[in-house]
Amino acid sequence: MGQLQRDGRTDVAEDDAENADGRTTNAGDAAVESGMERATETGGEFTFDDVTVVMGTYNEEAAIGAVLDDVDEVTDGRANVVCVDGSDDRTPEIAREHGARVIEQDPQGYGVAVREAVLAADRPVVVTTDCDDTYPMEALPEFLELVNDGTDVVSGDRITPGADAMPAFNRQGNRAFALLASALLGERVHDTTTGMRAYRREVVQEITWTENTGLSAELLVRPLMRGYDVREVPIEYDERTGETKLDPLAGGAAIAKSIVKVCLEERRR
């Protein structure tokens, strides 16, 4: 998949070269996505100008300023940001002050928000994160580099480095979800519920997403089972700013159910 995409970008570069000779070409048609045009200008590699960072935001006024500042600092203000917001606090105002695009949505759960957010991204590389200051935006350059190496989905693995800041119950639960998914997938995955990933946008657009609390696991499992190039990279995980929006018991049960359902559906495809 990644190889095909890289080949596509090379073709565009050749068309542009022909154009420089004054011959008429379809370079404009070939470079349907402006991100592809930009990628050719930078030697076929995506830059942060090609990245949209997306998140669901639900009463995160204590954290959102720091998260968006980090995105700006790490990407030099070049990544754009989409927040799908269900807050009744100042979160959306703070997001807009930071230049983010805010899509308002009644709060209906994590996956309903994040699905809308990934589908609203308008650049060729889509990064998800939580809006709680737990995920290391410093890892964005590494994530982008892996996408440029041909990886379709880069998944931040919190569990392997220890996730000391995660509540112990959640850590054990996340280990169990990863074991369950690994057994069903037939290959070892380490963190199925991480909120921080980078996707080539085609991946999120080509697949129909059905899960809510289990969306994060679904966003890993379906691409894996369809043969996309998915890679986990270890990331540090910080203590949350503000209150969690997920009930660990009910949420955990929903995630386990989603993993089984999605694996069975993918096997039957």
Ligand SMILES: Nc1nc2c(ncn2[C@@H]2O[C@H](COP(=O)(O)OP(=O)(O)O)[C@@H](O)[C@H]2O)c(=O)[nH]1
């Ligand atoms: N818009 C919207 N965002 C949500 C909803 N539920 C959770 N979120 C956001 O999704 C992200 C993940 O939720 P979080 O509470 O961090 O879950 P945890 O990481 O499992 O503790 C956070 O940025 C939340 O603000 C919702 O119903 N609507």
Ligand SMILES: [Mg+2]
């Ligand atoms: Mg979180």
